[in-house]
């Protein structure tokens with residue numbers, strides 16, 4: 130493997146700035162890597178070789194004129210297939226959008242283009258971002274580069290696997306209940322869910338509008354911060370976008386990488402540990418906490434009693450919103466249209482299309498959501514869930530009244546085997562136990578690799594949560610932890626990932 134594809138985005142940015150490498154070379158190296166390994170990994174649903182190389186050539190020309198648009202100009206990126214890309218297929222991992230070419234770019238994509246990042250392609254995902262393993266993709270699963278028989282997490286397993294397999298230095302994911310952080314944990318990559326409203330949702334095909342948030346998927350905390358600086362900030366096209374100036378997350382990550390946590394108060398969440406958690410995951414978690422103490426942080430235990438109801442509330446709120454969002458896939462406007470024999474009515478065409486176009490998990494959630502919203506049940510289910518949501522926000526407020534950040538393991542287990550939980554929706558849902566509260570409350574979170582957590586040598590992640598708008602804290606603490614581990618490991622955890630060598 131060329132050493133280019135093993136470089137972090139920050140290192141690539143420096144080499145581009147120094148004129149040691151061109152964007153065309155970088156982009157070609159990653160496209161070659163995709164050619165070499167994606168047959169096995171299946172991180173991508175669509176690779177845009179020509180488009181990426183054309184973007185790279187433009188970037189090189191800009192740099193030659195001294196007009197680079199920022200540090201990441203020329204560094205290629207992969208984008209989860211739930212964000213619209215003008216002229217490029219956008220399927221959301223669903224048959225129902227097969228063949229649909231969006232006429233517009235999501236704001237995140239516009240910002241990537243404006244900052245000069247060539248887009249390598251679109252990454253695989255659970256259908257409409259419903260899942261924790263990427264096995265619900267209608268186009269077949271993505272495999273975990275650490276062990277091809279294991280899941281890469283979900284729903285953004287494609288983005289995480291692309292970064293973990295060195296097919297892309299950077300990727301964009303979306304996190305509605307954990308789909309950036311949980312894949313990060315099980316693939317040894319870094320994933321950030323920004324504050325709700327911190328990154329525009331315009332052009333992000335909605336799963337659950339009140340929970341969805343796009344964010345960075347990378348190999349280092351600094352890379353995530355640099356990417357966040359590119360995609361974040363106010364967008365008048367998203368009515369929930371926060372109109373404020375954000376601090377530089379790059380600076381926050383750089384400040385954290387000195388490893389000094391003096392004066393930082395860390396709360397360990399009582400409810401997100403203990404029974405049901407893989408012992409190795411808990412052991413790695415405890416070591417991370419010990420490292421933060423060593424770096425000068427003050428650590429206390431904090432109880433968030435309503436978190437035990439987060440999963441139940443989420444699986445009412447999410448299906449409710451999803452069932453309404455997915456109503457627009459009606460065979461008339463986008464993608465697939467299945468016309469039954471004879472002289473079918475519009476309703477019959479819709480029924481046949483939705484039957485053929487949606488997978489089981491999507492149908493399950495549409496039914497659940499429609500039921501939860503139906504008159505007579507609305508108060509008992511959706512209404513109750515919203516009340517729990519308020520209680521969870523209050524738990525966060527109370528906790529952040531006494532600590533700067535909250536921490537937990539990101540996912541309860543390391544990567545499980547493909548097929549292991551596919552027929553057991555509850556087992557699948559439990560993977561997001563620790564990540565869901567942040568979505569319900571809109572607060573930011575990061576997952577940072579924190580070691581190998583089982584006898585098979587698979588990675589686990591450490592989650593850091595901060596108050597809404599204080600995303601800089603997750604970068605500061607995440608970078609500090611990463612720096613301490615880098616010293617211990619002599620590099621990144623991913624440097625120890627086995628297999629996938631093609632040379």
Ligand code: GLN
Nearest residue numbers: 258259260305306307308
């Ligand atoms: N796994 C969770 C779900 O299935 C989270 C999905 C997500 O964040 N997109 O809903």
